[in-house]
Amino acid sequence: MKRKPSPKAIGAFVTVATILLVGMVLFFGSTSLLTKxxxxxxxxxxxxxxxxxxxxxxxxxxxxxxxxxxxxxxxxxxxxxxxxxxxxxxxxxxxxxxxxxxxxxxxxxxxxxxxxxxxxxxxxxxxxxxxxxxxxxxxxxxxxxxxxxxxxxxxxxxxxxxxxxxxxxxxxKAVKLISNFGEIDVERLNESVNVALENLAIVLEGIDSEGISQSIISAAGDVRALVQSEDFKETIIAAKEAFETIDATVQTFNLEQGPLAETMASWTGQFDKTMAGLDRLVSESSDLISPESDLRYEFETTLRELGRAAKSVRLLVDYIERNPNALLTGRPEDE
Known part of the structure; x- marks a missing residue:
């Protein structure tokens, strides 16, 4: 004998199904179920x-x-x-x-x-x-x-x-750039750089920077000694006295007219120019060799900078000769 379905069970099942359906609609309402x-x-x-x-x-x-x-x-x-x-x-x-x-x-x-x-x-x-x-x-x-x-x-x-x-x-563009780098003959480039650095080292070693500096300093000292010497001062004084004597002598001649006047006028102009140039030479030489002069200070500073630059270049050449790859990889941080 078959049992009849319980109305209560059917009602409960329908109720639960309805609740689940409403919950799914509410949960998925913002998704594709309701989205156009x-x-x-x-x-x-x-x-x-x-x-x-x-x-x-x-x-x-x-x-x-x-x-x-x-x-x-x-x-x-x-x-x-x-x-x-x-x-x-x-x-x-x-x-x-x-x-x-x-x-x-x-x-x-x-x-x-x-x-x-x-x-x-x-x-x-x-x-x-x-x-x-x-x-x-x-x-x-x-x-x-x-x-x-x-x-x-x-x-x-x-x-x-x-x-x-x-x-x-x-x-x-990136692939092309990488391809171009791949075509570079690194070994040949490295060899060319090494040859160039060796030639530079030879040239720098051939420059006697200390000798040049000493020669310039020696020449400046000679000029200073000459200008400050008693013989030089006596020569200048004697030249002035001689010209003064000549000037006094020619006063007795007619210097206003004739060939002698023209010749003396020419000599006098040349003498003035010569003396002016000599005065400038003495003044400039004094400025150059004076221990307190800016020109001498700048000159000595320049010589020292040239010496330091030459030393730095020699150190760079020595380092690259020992580490050729430094041109591509740079200097390690721990050095």
Whole structure:
């Protein structure tokens, strides 16, 4: 004899099921169960490494959806197309509620008008550390004048054009730069640098900087001794007295007219110039050799700096001869 189902058990089961259903609706209300979405397909002619299902889709930095799937080929894709199809999902509910996008904006006609106005998608870097990518929409009028769809037939999703990513250009330049470095003949460069440094060392060793300094100092001392000597002073005094005697003698002649006047005028002018030059020489020599003179101080300082520079160059040459790789790796921190 069969037992009849208990009305209480049935009622309890229905009640529990209803509660669970309401709870699920409340819990998943903000997710896809109640979210309106619109799907589009994009084709990228570049690597999509770093893009994955769930990656962000943004419009000028504002999140508007996510990547749903990444395929190898799509239904209806042209046979010669090697682009990677990416299906994205736009959150219509958020676009309409938060961003004020009209529902009519998702119609095929409006999408085509937006494409004609320059709507394009592009891959951008989400994180420099992880290399994660995201899809970004923007308007670039005239960026794709000869754009041709990758789909030969519409399979229910509209295709939106894509632009090449600036990441491709950066990667290409980096690869080219690394390739150029690889073509450098490091051994030959190292040999050339060593030869140049050896030649420089030979030239520097051939310069007798100390001898030059001593010669200059010796010459300055000789000039000083000459100027300060009693013989030099007596010579100057004697020359002045001789010219004064000549001047007194010629006063007895007619110096205003005739050849003698012209000759004496010429001699007098030359004598004045000679004496002026001699005075300047004595003054400048005194300034040069005076222990307190700025000129002598600067001259001696310059000689000391030249000596230190020559010593530093010799040390650099010796170090590079012992460590040629220092030209490329630099000097170790512990030295």
């Amino acid at each position: 979405s619109e799907r589009f397909i994009l084709f990228f002619d570049q690597s999509v490494n770093g893009l994955a299902a769930g990656s962000s889709v943004k419009f000028r930095g504002v999140p508007v959806g996510s990547v749903e799937r990444i395929l190898i080929r799509a239904d209806g894709q042209r046979s010669r197309s090697t682009a990677i199809p990416v299906i994205i999902k736009l959150d219509r509910s958020r676009l309409e509620r938060d961003l004020g996008v009209a529902e009519a904006s998702f119609s095929a006609e409006t999408i085509h008008e937006s494409i004609e106005a320059g709507l394009v998608a592009q891959l951008n870097l989400e994180s420099l550390i992880t290399g994660q990518l995201f899809v970004e929409f923007s308007f670039e009028p005239g960026a794709l004048p000869d754009w041709r769809p990758h789909l030969e037939k519409v399979n229910g999703m509209l295709e939106i054009p894509t632009l090449g990513s600036p990441l491709d250009e950066i990667t290409t």
